[in-house]
Amino acid sequence: MPSRDFKRTDRVGAELRRELGLLVHAAVRDHGLPSCSVSDVEVSRDLDFASVWVTALLPDQSAATVKALNTLAHEFRRSLSRSMRLRRVPELRFKYDDSVDKGERIDALLRNAGDMASSDDES
Template sequence: MAREFSRHQRVGEELKRELGILITTQVKDPRVSLVTITDVDVSPDLKYAKVFVGNFDVTAPAEKSADAIEGLRAARGFLKKQLGKRLRLRVMPDLRFIEDATEREAQRLDQIISGAVREDQANAESSGRDDDAADPDRGAS
């Protein structure tokens, strides 16, 4: 019977869980507030881990997200040391923090779609009024 999850996937899930706890409770950098770990992708040899970080405050400017990533990069050594104490691994993966802009992009696309729907409704209403005014028999049913 094949394994459902490989070792690097299990390590990624543990890193995600522990990093979430460490960032919220141990990291004191104010730039790192309101961030969440959305995913951790560990290389098959367990040497590198891409940590995808999202910002809870999706209305904040993109510079704030970049500041949060810089804060996490500054705390990389501390986080790696704390993870080493919590997880029993021979080699602790090198953490690489990457911004996950999925929520921000989804919100932007939602605004574009909502704007297009409103514009279509406004055009349909205005063209409907113009048609009624042009054809007097249509309105007298």
């Protein structure tokens, strides 16, 4: 029997990420939401729940974005049930992915440390 490199939850999560990316993009355009994108989808082992991680272009509007997406989650789920070949589409829970913000903060700190080190070398 061949070994499986990916679990079913990984495959379902990848498909959900592709489909939800399109749906969230359309919702941003149609509902006037702050610009955001789907960064990852984690599906529970029993395929009942899916945590959808989103990143916002403007981090200060992230709470409003996540709240709006959670209110639209039922519509997204209905649309996914029509487009995907799953017996039961998982319940969607949108969460903010702050890893991009943390990465930008670390990058800025490293740049500032490098600037300070180069100014110390010059003096």
